[in-house]
Amino acid sequence: MSASATGLRSWLTTTDHKRIGLLYFWTAFVFFLVGGLEALVIRAQLAGPNGTLVSAEAFNQLFTMHATTMVFLALMPLTAAFFNYIVPLQIGARDVAFPRLNAFSYWVFLLGGLFMNASFLFGAAPDGGWFGYANLTSKQYSPGLNIDFWLLGLQILGIASLAAGFNFIVTILNLRAPGLKMMRLPVFTWMVLVTQFLIITAFPVITVALVLLMFDRFFGTSFYLPAGGGNPVLWQHLFWIFGHPEVYILILPAMGIVSEVLPTFSRKPLFGYTVVVYSGVLIGFMGWGVWSHHMFSVGLGPIADSFFAATTLLIAIPTGVKIFNWIATLWGGQIRFAAAMKFALGFIAMFIIGGLSGVSHAAPPADLQQTDTYYVVAHIHYVLFGGTVFGLFAGMYYWWPKMTGRLLDERLGNWHFWLTFIGMNLAFFPMHFIGLLGMPRRIYTYGPELGVSTMNLVSTIGAFLIGIAALIFVYNMWRTRRHGAVAGDDPWGGATLEWSISSPPPPHNFDVIPTVASRLPRWSATQLKAIPEGAETAAPVHVPAGSWWPLIAASSLPIMATGAIGRMLPVVLAGVAILIVGIYRWAYEPFEA
Amino acid sequence: MTHATATANAMRPPFPTERGVEAYNTKLGMWVFLASEVMFFTGLIGSYIVLRFGAPGEWARPGIVLNIPVTAFNTFLLICSSVSMVKAYAAIADGNQKMLKVWFLLTILGGAMFVGVQIYEYLHLVHSGFVPSGVREGSELAERVANGTLPAATMGLYGSTFYTMTGFHGFHVTCGVVSMTYLFFRKVLPGKYTQQDYRGVEVVGLYWHFVDLVWIILFTIVYLI
Numbered sequence: 001m002s003a004s005a006t007g008l009r010s011w012l013t014t015t016d017h018k019r020i021g022l023l024y025f026w027t028a029f030v031f032f033l034v035g036g037l038e039a040l041v042i043r044a045q046l047a048g049p050n051g052t053l054v055s056a057e058a059f060n061q062l063f064t065m066h067a068t069t070m071v072f073l074a075l076m077p078l079t080a081a082f083f084n085y086i087v088p089l090q091i092g093a094r095d096v097a098f099p100r101l102n103a104f105s106y107w108v109f110l111l112g113g114l115f116m117n118a119s120f121l122f123g124a125a126p127d128g129g130w131f132g133y134a135n136l137t138s139k140q141y142s143p144g145l146n147i148d149f150w151l152l153g154l155q156i157l158g159i160a161s162l163a164a165g166f167n168f169i170v171t172i173l174n175l176r177a178p179g180l181k182m183m184r185l186p187v188f189t190w191m192v193l194v195t196q197f198l199i200i201t202a203f204p205v206i207t208v209a210l211v212l213l214m215f216d217r218f219f220g221t222s223f224y225l226p227a228g229g230g231n232p233v234l235w236q237h238l239f240w241i242f243g244h245p246e247v248y249i250l251i252l253p254a255m256g257i258v259s260e261v262l263p264t265f266s267r268k269p270l271f272g273y274t275v276v277v278y279s280g281v282l283i284g285f286m287g288w289g290v291w292s293h294h295m296f297s298v299g300l301g302p303i304a305d306s307f308f309a310a311t312t313l314l315i316a317i318p319t320g321v322k323i324f325n326w327i328a329t330l331w332g333g334q335i336r337f338a339a340a341m342k343f344a345l346g347f348i349a350m351f352i353i354g355g356l357s358g359v360s361h362a363a364p365p366a367d368l369q370q371t372d373t374y375y376v377v378a379h380i381h382y383v384l385f386g387g388t389v390f391g392l393f394a395g396m397y398y399w400w401p402k403m404t405g406r407l408l409d410e411r412l413g414n415w416h417f418w419l420t421f422i423g424m425n426l427a428f429f430p431m432h433f434i435g436l437l438g439m440p441r442r443i444y445t446y447g448p449e450l451g452v453s454t455m456n457l458v459s460t461i462g463a464f465l466i467g468i469a470a471l472i473f474v475y476n477m478w479r480t481r482r483h484g485a486v487a488g489d490d491p492w493g494g495a496t497l498e499w500s501i502s503s504p505p506p507p508h509n510f511d512v513i514p515t516v517a518s519r520l521p522r523w524s525a526t527q528l529k530a531i532p533e534g535a536e537t538a539a540p541v542h543v544p545a546g547s548w549w550p551l552i553a554a555s556s557l558p559i560m561a562t563g564a565i566g567r568m569l570p571v572v573l574a575g576v577a578i579l580i581v582g583i584y585r586w587a588y589e590p591f592e593a
Numbered sequence: 594m595t596h597a598t599a600t601a602n603a604m605r606p607p608f609p610t611e612r613g614v615e616a617y618n619t620k621l622g623m624w625v626f627l628a629s630e631v632m633f634f635t636g637l638i639g640s641y642i643v644l645r646f647g648a649p650g651e652w653a654r655p656g657i658v659l660n661i662p663v664t665a666f667n668t669f670l671l672i673c674s675s676v677s678m679v680k681a682y683a684a685i686a687d688g689n690q691k692m693l694k695v696w697f698l699l700t701i702l703g704g705a706m707f708v709g710v711q712i713y714e715y716l717h718l719v720h721s722g723f724v725p726s727g728v729r730e731g732s733e734l735a736e737r738v739a740n741g742t743l744p745a746a747t748m749g750l751y752g753s754t755f756y757t758m759t760g761f762h763g764f765h766v767t768c769g770v771v772s773m774t775y776l777f778f779r780k781v782l783p784g785k786y787t788q789q790d791y792r793g794v795e796v797v798g799l800y801w802h803f804v805d806l807v808w809i810i811l812f813t814i815v816y817l818i
Contacts, residue, residue, distance in 0.1 A: 097618045162629055170622045174613035200629040208636030212757065220726035221753035223640065228727070228749035229649050234640055241636075580771075588779060 013546030015099035016507055020106050021085030022403065027110050028077035034117070035069035036470060038062050043427070043463040046456050049448040059444035060127035061146070065117075067130035068150070071250070072157050073113045075384065078392050079253035080109075083168055083192050085403055089498035089505060090186045092177025092514050097170040100550045100586060101163050107554035108160035115558045116153030119146065126150030129442060131243060132213075134224035134235035139217050145565060148217065151210045152561040158203045158210075159557065165200040168192060177497070179516040183277070186496045187270060190277050191256030194284040195249050201288075202245035209238035218564070233298055240291035248287040250384060251351075252280060254391025255322060258344045261394045262326055264494050265341035266333025269520055272325045279318035279325075286315045296364040297371045305364045312362035319355055323348060338492075339413030340397035343390045346421050350386025354379060357432065372442075375435030381428040393420070393473075400477075401487030405503045409484065412476040419469035426462025430455035495520035547589060553582030623796045627803050630765075634807050637761060638814065641754045650746035657743060658723055658734065658751070660714065661816055667710040668812050671766075674703025675805040678798045688788035697773070697781050697794070700801065704770040711763045715756075725756040755815060762811055765804045773797055 014020060042062050045051040054062065088096055096102050119125040124145040128137045137147045172193045176185070185193075212223040213235070222228025224235050263270045270276060292300060292308040326348055335341070357379040361367045370376060393416075401407045434452045435441075446452060490499040497514060498505075499522055518524045556579035563571030614621060645652055655661065681696035722732020727749035729735065737743045776793055780786055786794055 098622065165629070166622050166625045169625045170618050174616075174618055174621060176613055200625060201632045204629045204633035205636045208633060208640065212640065215725065215753065215757060221757070222726070222749040223644065223753055223757075228753075229644075229747050230750060230753070231644055231647050234643055237643070238636060238640065584775065587775065 010546065012551055013103075013548050015095070015103050015544060015546055015550075017084050017088050017096050017099065017102060018403075018505065018507075018509075020102050021081050021083075023106050024077050024084055024109070025081035025403075027106075027113070028074050028081060031069055031113055032074035032078065033470065033474075035066050035074050036467060038066040038069065040463060040467055042066060043460040045444065046446070047460040048457065049446055049450075049453050051445045054444070056444040057127065060442070061120075061125035063442055064126045064129055064132075064150070065120075068116065068126060068154075069113075070384070071130065071246070072154065073109075073116070075250050075388050075392070076161065077109055079195070079250070079388075080105075080164060082188075082253065082257065082392075082395050082399065083164070083196075086399060086498060087168065087172065087189050087192055088175070089402075089501070089509060090189045090496050091172060091175060091180060092497050092510060092516065093171065093175035094508050094510065094513075095544075096167050097175055098167045099544060100547050101167050103547070104550035104554050105160045105164040105167065107551045108156060108163065108557055111554055111558045112153055112156030112160060115156060115561055116149060119149035119153075122149075124149060126153075131239050132235075133239075134213070134232040135226070137213060137217075137235075138225055147213075148565050151213050151217075152564055155207060155210050155214075156557045156561060158207050161199050162203050165196040165203070168196045169200070172196075177514050177516050183274065184516060184519045187259035187273065187276055187280075188253075188256035191252045191259070191280050194280050195252045198245045198249050198252075198284055198287065202242045202249065205238055206242035206246075209235060209242065212238075214564075233295075236295050236298060237291070240294045241288075243294065244291040245284075245287045247383070248283055250388045251391075252283065254347065254388045254395075255280065257391045257395040257398070258326065258347050260494075260496065261340050261344040261398050262329045264398070264492050265336045265338055265344070266330050267336075267493070268329055268333040269495070269523070270325065271328035271331075273519060276322055276325050279321045282318040283315065286311065286318070290315055293362060293367070296367045309362050309364055313359065316355065316359050316362075323352060323355075338397065339408065339410055339417055340394045340492075342414070342417040343394035343397065346417065347387060347390040347394060350382055350390060350424070354382025354386055357382060370435060372440055373435035374431040374439050374441055377441050378428050378431035378435060381424070381431070385424055385428070390420075393417075398492065399498075401491045402498055402503045402505070404481070404484075405487055406480050406484030407487050407491055408480050409476050412472055412479075416469050416473045416476065419465050419472065423462045423465030423467075423469055427459050427466060428462070430459050430462075434459070490522070493522075495523040497521060547586070549582050549586035549589060553579055553586060556582060617792060619792055619796050620799070623799050627799065630803060630807075634761075634810075637758050638810065641758060641814070644750050644754060648747045648750055651744045652747050653743050653751055655817055657737075658718070658721075659755075659816055660717070663710065663714060664812065664816055667707055667714075668808065670703050670710070671707045671805050671808050674700045674707070675802055677703060678801050682791070682794050682798050685786050685788065685791040685794055690784050690786075693786065693794070694781055697777055701770060701773045701777060704766055704773070704801075708763060708766055708770060711759065711766075723752060723755075725752045727752045758811055758815060762804070762808055765807070769797070769801050769804055773801075 011019065011023070014023075041054060042059070045053045045059060084096070084102065088094070116126070122145060126132075126149055127146045128142060128150065132147065132150060135141060137151075172185070172189060212221070215221040216223050216225060216230075222230040224230050224232050226232060259270055259276060289311045290308060292304055293312045296305055296308075357375070361370060361376070361379065397408055397413055434455050437450070437452055439446055439450060439452050446456070487503045489502055491503075492499070497516070500514065501510060514521070556575045556577075559578060560572050560575030563569065563573075563575060616624070677696045677699040681693050681700060684692035684696055722729040722734035728738050728743070734743060734748075738745050738748060776797060780793055
């Protein structure tokens with residue numbers, strides 16, 4: 001099957017990393033808009049005191065699904081879209097190491113996301129908060145299906161992330177072009193590698209947490225039930241041992257994107273490449289030693305609190321190192337303020353604010369005042385919206401021409417950036433004060449006597465500005481689809497390998513696998529002359545045909561979960577049977593032939 | 594040719610067509626997968642330690658609920674199957690098709706018997722009244738709880754942790770047995786593995802040794818301590 005194949009079948013069976021990247025992108029972008037809509041309903045409810053737009057029960061579902069959607073269905077998969085599309089191009093490979101496993105990851109993600117959101121049809125969307133603390137999630141306090149949808153959906157999504165993690169680690173380590181040593185890898189690819197190591201080590205821990213919760217709810221075990229001798233704090237430990245690395249899973253790819261965009265638009269190599277890479281690796285390691293700073297209010301005692309306060313302060317150091325390196329990259333550069341660059345600069349500024357409020361949580365006495373208030377909401381939105389989302393937008397403007405062959409409109413991009421930038425600061429900055437004045441998070445309304453009405457209104461206005469900005473971006477994507485300027489191979493003068501091939505790249509990416517002799521192959525004068533002109537290009541490059549089995553194997557997981565939700569054992573067993581057949585046929589399909 | 598040189602020579606061409614680290618894709622993939630498996634079992638075992646030491650009261654003493662000799666025999670079986678896996682690997686590294694078949698089949702049998710004994714153990718335990726939620730009313734063990742030879746307060750946790758940890762391990766063994774059976778009929782019997790390329794044996798072997806290693810830890814902390 002050739003790459004020019006079109007039609008539904010070619011997309012359902014595709015194993016091309018570029019197509020899978022696009023599928024990730026569009027699916028995750030739709031979930032991003034859904035999560036954004038949920039946020040707008042939340043903000044509309046909180047625009048004034050004693051809001052009556054939604055009930056308390058609906059509000060619980062909205063904030064839980066907003067966070068769950070944004071973390072697991074929008075931001076992680078949007079980073080995955082770039083892992084898929086860009087990493088093989090940056091390392092000079094023709095695909096990932098396990099192309100069908102890659103397709104499997106995508107289908108599991110899509111079906112898991114649909115399963116989770118199907119809960120809305122039953123009026124039983126998850127409502128226990130995105131970290132679902134025990135024992136609120138026990139059968140006794142949450143008798144409905146809400147928590148079942150949540151814990152089953154998250155387990156499915158975890159499988160998607162794990163499978164992709166194995167795939168990308170092998171891809172990056174093993175499929176590098178000749179001469180592309182580890183310390184010549186683009187920083188984005190480096191950060192992807194660190195992220196994947198975090199994924200494959202952190203997701204098993206939340207899987208354990210969710211499995212134990214599932215057994216408590218389904219089989220009468222008592223892991224988290226104090227009445228049976230269990231320990232609700234165990235859930236908090238397991239969740240945050242996953243949850244804190246998860247924060248770095250979300251931010252490291254964005255840091256990688258920014259580390260690509262800043263040099264390109266400053267016409268300077270990244271300042272201190274080695275230090276930036278090592279800082280990323282160090283963040284990955286240290287991210288494992290800070291989880292209990294989410295739990296200072298549990299009362300773990302002064303020794304545990306001091307330890308986790310110290311490690312949390314320490315992790316600010318490699319993060320700060322990166323920020324100084326980015327700023328030093330700009331120093332003396334020929335800066336071009338394209339939309340991608342604006343978002344990258346916005347990332348630095350917003351992430352500094354988010355980082356500073358993060359350091360303020362590191363002190364347990366201060367944290368006790370801030371925990372479970374809007375101050376925490378402000379912090380997480382500065383790092384995840386001001387950080388990750390800004391980084392992702394920078395990546396979208398930067399790599400969109402590579403992915404589609406056309407440039408996004410810069411004038412619309414300018415509007416998009418400034419409305420997003422102003423909107424996010426209006427929306428989230430007042431939340432610091434709202435929180436310190438004592439408004440708790442996750443409460444569906446508040447009284448006028450609290451004195452936070454005006455700031456809440458400002459926050460709501462900011463949120464709707466972000467919504468308008470998102471619409472402008474959607475319009476930009478739609479319009480430039482036909483009317484955008486043609487990008488050519490390399491519209492920005494980038495230094496890395498993805499800019500050496502056409503936009504969008506051919507199915508096999510590289511006619512001849514390039515030989516790399518430096519960190520910035522396209523900026524070194526002699527580089528890429530190593531490609532023999534036309535000599536070997538005549539050899540046809542084999543592109544594997546597609547496969548149905550990843551999709552079929554993936555479909556077994558929501559079937560099993562549906563059986564579990566309905567307590568229907570035959571449906572679960574049918575799912576198991578589909579999985580076994582799917583994997584068996586997959587394993588013995590003549591894929592390479 | 595000794596086994597070591599056979600490995601060194603035979604495992605190079607033709608398949609490390611990949612550049613990068615000195616491990617072919619599926620082998621590296623298996624190592625990465627096992628890294629995540631380590632975290633999974635660490636999570637389970639860590640939870641067990643936290644729950645057991647934080648339990649409200651004494652834990653049931655070893656040997657009262659669980660039958661240690663039977664499981665000790667089962668442990669022995671699993672270790673033997675790890676040895677036979679190494680022998681299967683060594684056989685094909687020396688190009689010996691016949692011994693590959695013998696040792697590979699013995700490995701499958703060892704794993705299958707382990708699962709069989711574990712199923713027998715579960716049936717027996719459930720019959721005696723030991724279930725994931727603790728002790729079933731009116732059972733043999735319920736009487737022992739009533740007369741004070743078993744601690745009432747921690748039996749629920751005991752059942753929860755026992756069945757979860759050993760169950761997940763048993764699930765892993767089952768997956769290994771099923772995959773090895775596939776490989777046996779599709780690859781080993783038709784003689785598809787050669788001295789030049791026996792990646793499947795090596796990769797499934799890595800998984801099998803991991804499962805074995807986990808069991809040695811589980812047997813120690815669940816049955817013996």
